[in-house]
Amino acid sequence: MNKIIVLVLILCQLCICTQVIAQENPDSNEKITLLKQKKEEVVSQEKEALKKEVIAINKRLEEGDITEQEAENLKKNSADNHALNIKNKIAIIDNSIALLERGESDGIGNLEDGQYKLILFDFENEGSIVKLENTNKPKKYDRRTHANFLLSFGLNNAIIDGETINDSPYSIGRSRFFEFGWNWTTRVLNNSNAIRFRYGFTFLLNELSPTDNRYFVKDGELTYLDVHYGELCRSKLRMHQLLFPLHFEFGPSKKKETANYIRYSSKRSFKFGIGAFGGFNLKTCQSLKYKFEGSTSKEKIRSSYNTNNVIYGLSSYIGYGVFSVFARYNLNPLFKEPNLEENNIAFGLRFDL
Numbered sequence: 001m002n003k004i005i006v007l008v009l010i011l012c013q014l015c016i017c018t019q020v021i022a023q024e025n026p027d028s029n030e031k032i033t034l035l036k037q038k039k040e041e042v043v044s045q046e047k048e049a050l051k052k053e054v055i056a057i058n059k060r061l062e063e064g065d066i067t068e069q070e071a072e073n074l075k076k077n078s079a080d081n082h083a084l085n086i087k088n089k090i091a092i093i094d095n096s097i098a099l100l101e102r103g104e105s106d107g108i109g110n111l112e113d114g115q116y117k118l119i120l121f122d123f124e125n126e127g128s129i130v131k132l133e134n135t136n137k138p139k140k141y142d143r144r145t146h147a148n149f150l151l152s153f154g155l156n157n158a159i160i161d162g163e164t165i166n167d168s169p170y171s172i173g174r175s176r177f178f179e180f181g182w183n184w185t186t187r188v189l190n191n192s193n194a195i196r197f198r199y200g201f202t203f204l205l206n207e208l209s210p211t212d213n214r215y216f217v218k219d220g221e222l223t224y225l226d227v228h229y230g231e232l233c234r235s236k237l238r239m240h241q242l243l244f245p246l247h248f249e250f251g252p253s254k255k256k257e258t259a260n261y262i263r264y265s266s267k268r269s270f271k272f273g274i275g276a277f278g279g280f281n282l283k284t285c286q287s288l289k290y291k292f293e294g295s296t297s298k299e300k301i302r303s304s305y306n307t308n309n310v311i312y313g314l315s316s317y318i319g320y321g322v323f324s325v326f327a328r329y330n331l332n333p334l335f336k337e338p339n340l341e342e343n344n345i346a347f348g349l350r351f352d353l
Helices: 002-024 028-062 068-101
Strands: 108-111 116-120 128-132 145-160 176-187 195-208 214-219 222-227 231-250 254-257 262-265 270-292 295-302 310-320 323-330 342-352
Touching (some): 028 068, 145 195, 176 231, 176 342, 195 270, 214 231, 214 270, 270 323, 310 342
Antiparallel strands (some): 108 116, 145 342, 176 195, 195 231, 214 222, 231 270, 254 262, 270 295, 270 310, 310 323, 323 342
16 A cells, blocks of 8 residues: 555656656757747848938939949958858757757847857857847948047146246246046048047146245135245145036048948048137145144135136147047136136146047
């Protein structure tokens, strides 16, 4: 009797295991049928994509953007690419069907309209996934605008009305600036990248360091330099500013053209830019460090010091690739009336990363 009970339990367990295995492993024939349908879809999608590209090439030919010979070359390259796409994708599907027929692998991931996955067995990597992308997905043929990070630093000073830069009361080596921000570049012409429009925003830290142990003093509407009672180790007026630069950039570019896209690159070319900027003064403060009667003290005084809140001026640069040297001149006076007219000027290095 006990043997019969044990036998019944074993049979029940076998039935349960069989059901679980059956649930985890759907009919391979059904999957093979789906894969064969996908082969037909691959061919259809590639032919449709080729047709759209040929239409686009013919349109460019009619508009005079390319010659007949260039159009024929583009059509041939496009046809070759799509023929190779069909060959490679069909090979992937055939391999998966062969694996299913031998019972070696599940063979299929997700099958969807226009986009699907095939999971091919890889003994070393325990399975690898190959994704066939939707060939009907539109591609950006001509990307006329791109963005980049901007970083610049250099020397800062001011030109006083009626005087030269040599008469400046600010130290040339200790008056500096640091700038970073984001720029966009848009091609101006339809079939050439010789002229670009550059625009964006930057955050600028301007510093002016007076000479001869002097510091800034605010007296009502007046701001002037006075000799400090201690021995100054550091005396700097710092202005935190938000700028919006606008430039026209000129220079050659390398053109890369295929049946699917056009791209221009000026990464390894000379360039020249000229333009203007506007912005706002966000914060002004003075940083002092001095020695007096044997002790060292630090002060950080936050005040407007009668600086102008609105900033505008001219700028220009020349360089190669991502590197440039540039100059910037503020048309607005540094301090409000009735103070002496001083205009900020800066020279430095610029990197378009």
